[in-house]
Amino acid sequence: MKTDINFYRFLNTQIIVVLLLTLTTGAGYIYMGFIYNTLLPSIVWYTTMTLVSIWGYRLHKEFVDSDLTLEEKIAWYPRAKLFLFIYFSLWTVIFLVNVLSIHIEMHYIAIATQLGISVVSATLLVSEKKLSRITLITLMAPLFIYFLLINDFYSYLLAIFTVVLSGVLIYASTNTYNYLLKSRYQAYSDYLTKLGNRRYFINLLEESIKSQKKENDFKYLLLIDLDHFKNINDSLGHDIGDKLLFEVSKRMSFHSDKCNNSIARLGGDEFCILSNSFTTKEEALKRAEDFSKQLLRDIKAFYNIEEHHLYISASIGLSIMNNPELEANIFLKEADIAMYEAKSQGRDGVIIFNDELSKKVASKLEIERHLHFALQKNEISLMYQPQLNAKKEVAGCEVLVRWNNEKLGEIGPDDFIPISEQTGYIIELGYYIIEESFKTLCDWDEKGLDVKQMSINISMRQFFHSSFIHDVENLCSKYLSKKLSSKIVFEMTETSVAEDIDKLISSMNILKGLGIRFSMDDFGTGYSSLSYLRQLPIDELKIDKSFIMGLDDTKDGRVMVKTILNIAKNLNLTIVAEGIEEESQQEFLIEEECDILQGYYFSRPIHKDAFEEYLQKSYKLNCA
Numbered sequence: 001m002k003t004d005i006n007f008y009r010f011l012n013t014q015i016i017v018v019l020l021l022t023l024t025t026g027a028g029y030i031y032m033g034f035i036y037n038t039l040l041p042s043i044v045w046y047t048t049m050t051l052v053s054i055w056g057y058r059l060h061k062e063f064v065d066s067d068l069t070l071e072e073k074i075a076w077y078p079r080a081k082l083f084l085f086i087y088f089s090l091w092t093v094i095f096l097v098n099v100l101s102i103h104i105e106m107h108y109i110a111i112a113t114q115l116g117i118s119v120v121s122a123t124l125l126v127s128e129k130k131l132s133r134i135t136l137i138t139l140m141a142p143l144f145i146y147f148l149l150i151n152d153f154y155s156y157l158l159a160i161f162t163v164v165l166s167g168v169l170i171y172a173s174t175n176t177y178n179y180l181l182k183s184r185y186q187a188y189s190d191y192l193t194k195l196g197n198r199r200y201f202i203n204l205l206e207e208s209i210k211s212q213k214k215e216n217d218f219k220y221l222l223l224i225d226l227d228h229f230k231n232i233n234d235s236l237g238h239d240i241g242d243k244l245l246f247e248v249s250k251r252m253s254f255h256s257d258k259c260n261n262s263i264a265r266l267g268g269d270e271f272c273i274l275s276n277s278f279t280t281k282e283e284a285l286k287r288a289e290d291f292s293k294q295l296l297r298d299i300k301a302f303y304n305i306e307e308h309h310l311y312i313s314a315s316i317g318l319s320i321m322n323n324p325e326l327e328a329n330i331f332l333k334e335a336d337i338a339m340y341e342a343k344s345q346g347r348d349g350v351i352i353f354n355d356e357l358s359k360k361v362a363s364k365l366e367i368e369r370h371l372h373f374a375l376q377k378n379e380i381s382l383m384y385q386p387q388l389n390a391k392k393e394v395a396g397c398e399v400l401v402r403w404n405n406e407k408l409g410e411i412g413p414d415d416f417i418p419i420s421e422q423t424g425y426i427i428e429l430g431y432y433i434i435e436e437s438f439k440t441l442c443d444w445d446e447k448g449l450d451v452k453q454m455s456i457n458i459s460m461r462q463f464f465h466s467s468f469i470h471d472v473e474n475l476c477s478k479y480l481s482k483k484l485s486s487k488i489v490f491e492m493t494e495t496s497v498a499e500d501i502d503k504l505i506s507s508m509n510i511l512k513g514l515g516i517r518f519s520m521d522d523f524g525t526g527y528s529s530l531s532y533l534r535q536l537p538i539d540e541l542k543i544d545k546s547f548i549m550g551l552d553d554t555k556d557g558r559v560m561v562k563t564i565l566n567i568a569k570n571l572n573l574t575i576v577a578e579g580i581e582e583e584s585q586q587e588f589l590i591e592e593e594c595d596i597l598q599g600y601y602f603s604r605p606i607h608k609d610a611f612e613e614y615l616q617k618s619y620k621l622n623c624a
Helices: 005-035 039-065 070-099 104-124 129-150 153-188 198-215 229-236 238-258 281-300 328-344 355-371 413-423 426-446 468-479 501-512 529-535 545-552 555-570 583-591 608-623
Strands: 219-226 262-267 270-274 303-305 308-310 314-321 350-352 380-389 394-405 409-411 453-457 488-493 517-523 540-543 574-577
Touching: 005 039, 005 070, 005 104, 039 070, 070 104, 070 129, 070 198, 104 129, 104 153, 129 153, 153 198, 198 219, 198 262, 198 270, 198 314, 198 328, 219 238, 219 281, 219 328, 229 238, 238 262, 238 270, 238 281, 238 303, 238 308, 281 314, 281 350, 314 328, 328 350, 328 355, 355 413, 380 426, 380 608, 394 413, 394 426, 394 608, 413 426, 426 453, 426 468, 426 488, 453 517, 468 501, 501 517, 540 545, 540 555, 545 555, 545 583, 555 574, 555 583
Parallel strands: 314 350, 394 453, 453 488, 488 517, 517 540, 540 574
Antiparallel strands: 219 270, 219 314, 262 270, 303 308, 380 394, 394 409
């Protein structure tokens, strides 16, 4: 691979080795010429060799000091090969000079030197198959002719040995060359797709960055990740998954070749594409968007693999390269950030990395850094939002978590909960929320405050953690009686329950054995709602607030809520409506026999003490 920087470094190293050969072995001919009266030809030869070596040294310095771009290395490469060929050919010249001498000792020296140089050339030029063979023939042919011209039996044998030695050297050089090719291919190629791998692509990016320092051009970098590829691996097996990856790579390669782009597989189901150069950012951006849209269309066309008709989409992160001060990994990181943003926005799309996205990521990292110490610093608190029945009696509450950081201030759960799930911090945070909620419910019971139910939000990552069931069992045993356990409701969002439905049902049934009930939160926002209602052992349905907000806007909004209410009634599920902010919404829901009402119209989330006061005030009002 000519994009492998080590390829050029290796050739440059050979230049240094032959220069050292000139300073040592070559200088010996001056001394031998002085002794055997061939001083003038030896001086002329050594002067020529020195001038050629100076040329070689300049080639070496040009490679080392100039920080050549890939295009400049490609231009440098044939000059380096020409230097090496001329250099080794000059050894044949001095061989011919010495074998014409009347002194037989010079013949011996010339033969030994020519054999040695032949072996050296076969060794040093092993990475250049064609150059190595031509040079070796140029060096060994004079020896063969010399032995033939002696016209004696032993000389004929030596001529044959010369041919045999040449064959052995060519054979050894060819084998070593093939081994180097194979090693280089394995080091820089992906075994499955036959594309370049991550190492290859990083080298390519580094070379592109060097080029931008001199050309000030623009290139685009795409990071492509297949959507839900894991599902295909899990359901159909890795063999089908590998064949799908190969077919996807073929489509991307075909599309990339048409646009003269370079493509590599970074690993798994991630691919990278680097464009050629553009003179303006606008042109690079326009070409990148057009290329990406066509690429998405090509990827989404169905695949027929072993009688399986498969469909897959991709998310693409796009970064425009025009800052030669940045490292290759930085550009990859930018494209990676944009790609994950594309996934978070629904997948099957292209997102361009920009300053706004960069700030968003920086903010996320800052939240993540402080979140790790939130519990340790007692920054996490719990709030309780009252839930009322149709008679406006407090039926229970939902536990909501809040975070107030000394540096960042108040951070909303919509910001830090997703981060805690991505980082795994939700396991520790979720345990804290459950334990504090159980303590609170136990405390209220001891105070004689009758709370019919307490709803606690549970993350699927938390739910599927290996210790979750065991932790809940221990906490129930420690803080709650059987009666109090039956007041606990674990809320799960509809859009998150599809991860492992069988395992989910099994775990839910274990917890139901403790008395814990389950609620499907944000109902109506997912795409498999009715299917989940049939399979999951849930007790409660929570209508998403977006439907409640739509009650006053359109007739369709009311029809939708009525439909959800009817479904719940037919399945004997308790119905909770959240997000109530208007009296008209309350009246409509009571009229439609909604079981539990929740929203700012009744109360915002409040602290534990404030909730106790709210509950006691409710008692008094209902008694009056």
